[in-house]
Amino acid sequence: MTVRAFSTRVLGGKSLVYDPATELTHLAPQVLASGRCWLDGTQVVAWQPVFQRQVATAVPFNVCWSPLVRCNLECPQCLDDKTVQELRSADRARIARILATSGTLGLDISGGEPLLLRDLTALGRTLRSAGAVVSCTTNGWHLARRAPELVGVFDAIRVSLDGPTAATHDRWRGTGSFGRACEGVRAAVRAGLPVQLHFVVMQSTADGMQQMANLAARLGAGGVTFLQMLPIGDGRALRDTQMLSDAQARTRLDAVTPPPGVRVRLRTREIADAFTVVRADGKVWRNTDQANEISALRRLTRAEDLHLPVPVLQGSTP
Numbered sequence: 001m002t003v004r005a006f007s008t009r010v011l012g013g014k015s016l017v018y019d020p021a022t023e024l025t026h027l028a029p030q031v032l033a034s035g036r037c038w039l040d041g042t043q044v045v046a047w048q049p050v051f052q053r054q055v056a057t058a059v060p061f062n063v064c065w066s067p068l069v070r071c072n073l074e075c076p077q078c079l080d081d082k083t084v085q086e087l088r089s090a091d092r093a094r095i096a097r098i099l100a101t102s103g104t105l106g107l108d109i110s111g112g113e114p115l116l117l118r119d120l121t122a123l124g125r126t127l128r129s130a131g132a133v134v135s136c137t138t139n140g141w142h143l144a145r146r147a148p149e150l151v152g153v154f155d156a157i158r159v160s161l162d163g164p165t166a167a168t169h170d171r172w173r174g175t176g177s178f179g180r181a182c183e184g185v186r187a188a189v190r191a192g193l194p195v196q197l198h199f200v201v202m203q204s205t206a207d208g209m210q211q212m213a214n215l216a217a218r219l220g221a222g223g224v225t226f227l228q229m230l231p232i233g234d235g236r237a238l239r240d241t242q243m244l245s246d247a248q249a250r251t252r253l254d255a256v257t258p259p260p261g262v263r264v265r266l267r268t269r270e271i272a273d274a275f276t277v278v279r280a281d282g283k284v285w286r287n288t289d290q291a292n293e294i295s296a297l298r299r300l301t302r303a304e305d306l307h308l309p310v311p312v313l314q315g316s317t318p
């Protein structure tokens with residue numbers, strides 16, 4: 001039994017449970033009290049996943065907030081627009097308060113590199129204050145140093161890797177990145193934080209998917225989310241040479257045998273469509289056109305600014 005924090009809420013008439021590690025939302029077999037709760041992860045994983053467009057609600061299940069664009073690494077496939085103006089600390093705190101009370105089940109602090117933020121734990125505390133579960137997506141470089149202060153604030157840590165070995169990862173991230181990320185994962189696991197590895201699937205990286213699942217087992221991570229590459233930001237330049245179709249990526253996932261205790265999942269571009277992002281300048285953005293594009297919507301001044309106009313779709317599965 002692996003008991004960890006989840007967030008529950010009834011939206012669109014459905015009782016939902018959001019997993020901060022896998023980023024999946026599940027249908028609960030019965031109505032649960034709204035808010036943060038502790039559940040057996042091995043049980044939740046068996047509950048039917050559901051994605052945003054299948055539920056009639058304007059409230060996003062989860063939101064990714066990138067309060068900064070700065071990063072200590074320079075990856076060519078980075079999605080971030082480095083020209084975005086970052087807000088100051090007081091404005092970050094204001095954004096965190098709006099997100100906390102938005103009714104969203106899961107909030108992820110991403111970047112840039114969030115572990116560069118001195119106010120990261122203060123922001124995390126605010127985000128979780130009204131019932132959401134909170135995660136942090138990091139390149140892992142500073143994770144070993146900061147893991148102890150993240151305990152009790154973040155419900156999951158997602159560590160992004162571009163390869164299962166130093167040679168494959170550091171080719172994209174720079175020398176020493178793989179070792180630092182692995183050291184960070186081990187430290188976070190030792191501290192008791194649920195850790196999920198993130199791996200962007202591209203033509204040049206897909207051969208490493210099985211090895212990535214094996215690496216997760218060796219490091220003590222609970223699972224791997226394989227992310228379809230989004231041709232956004234600097235990633236646009238790689239669209240023609242690196243992108244796999246969702247069908248090709250699913251075939252690659254089906255060939256992976258997860259080691260015991262490791263869950264693997266694929267986030268297709270289809271699933272990433274309509275995903276909501278709040279950028280460092282405080283503006284709400286949303287993935288459109290099957291996540292092949294991202295569009296600015298409006299400045300975030302109140303929770304309703306996050307609301308989705310999406311219709312309910314049938315048929316697709318997470």
Ligand code: SF4
Binds near residue numbers: 072074080111
């Ligand atoms: S580690 Fe992440 S945020 Fe930093 S440059 Fe690479 S992809 Fe971009």
